Structure formats: structure tokens, C-alpha cells
Amino acid sequence: MITIEPGKRGGKPCIRGMRITVYDAFSYLPSGITYEELLDDFSYLTQEDILACLSYAAD
Known part of the structure; x- marks a missing residue:
């Protein structure tokens, strides 16, 4: 899920x-x-997070 909060990271999508x-x-x-390496490096991210980023960027 992508969220936008005015007080967090200058309102950028997080x-x-x-x-x-x-x-x-x-x-x-x-x-x-690769996105697999990204998931390994950032253990708190999930495959769903990466897919949500791709979907957000596509819009």
C-alpha cells in the first residue's frame, strides 16, 4: 500500500x-x-510493496 502523509518525507508517496x-x-x-536483491537488503519490504510501487508508478 502506498500512503501520502503531509508531515512525512515532505508528503512524498511512501x-x-x-x-x-x-x-x-x-x-x-x-x-x-534486482527487486529480489532489494527485498534481501530491506527485510521490512515485501514483494507486495514492490508491486504496489510499480502500480503507483504506472498510474
Whole structure:
């Protein structure tokens, strides 16, 4: 789930109300990291979180 809270991270879209933004998650992908590696590096993220980011970005 993507959330937007005015007082958190400047109102940028965040993953499940955490302080990691959609942009933060996607900023790793151009460096060649796969989404599986992203999930390994950030154990608090789920596959559903990544899919929610993709869906949000597609809109």
C-alpha cells in the first residue's frame, strides 16, 4: 500500500506509511539491483510493496 502523509518525507508517496518512499525503492533499480536483491537488503519490504510501487508508478 502506498500512503501520502503531509508531515512525512515532505508528503512524498511512501510504502505502507514507513519512511521509505516509492522513489527511494526505485532509485536502486538503475544501479542493476534486482527487486529480489532489494527485498534481501530491506527485510521490512515485501514483494507486495514492490508491486504496489510499480502500480503507483504506472498510474
